Amino acid sequence: MRAFLIVALILMTSKLTGQNLDSHKWENRLILIISKTQDSEVYNNQIEEFDTSYEGFADRRLIIYHILPDQYKSVDYQNGKSDNNWTTSSKLFKRYANNQSDFKVILIGLDGSIKLQQDNILTTDKLFATIDAMPMRRSEIKNRK
Template structure:
């Protein structure tokens, strides 16, 4: 098991955009559909520096597309729940930018096209694209 610093979002600042997909029920159709949106997008998620936090109840999985050796599974901390998640929501999707700010928070499905369009419209992403061209 990895150290709990993986739940410290500041450890991702300026390195990763954090995509959090949270459900209180692992059998939720919305949760399954949301995860399915990103099943075949590993290259796109890596290019956009995504660290995916999948949270079901008290269980937490991290998949870091830019640093696979940082992937981990553990129990979610109360601090993380209290500071980041909305307890009243059974399902939510949160995107945190490289600067640590919340860029998206919603309790409905986010398509891969919506997510990528949002990220690609961000000034830091525009700079990344310019540097890569």
């Protein structure tokens, strides 16, 4: 019984760290696509907008989180990892959603702060232009040459 409780505690702790976006700080930029429903037209159009920009996302060290009221999943383009399984949790939705909007997109920079948020579709061009104008991104590009 005691071993079962220890294993259960470890499993619960690992789920909680997955919900802590601070673990990405200084490693990845994050896009949060937040919707009250997975069937939302604007949510699905946003996913479609980002669907063909794998190289741009990887180059900019972007991870996308799909966040619904009771679940979330992530896509890490840099490492080619896509979590097709939803994780049950409402913490990210409660932290970042806004009850006045059915949909929201948020860009979080390497420093962990919100750089952009809007309640309509974020185009890939606007996303990349926003990131590419950031000092840390300009430094990344300069150091690559």
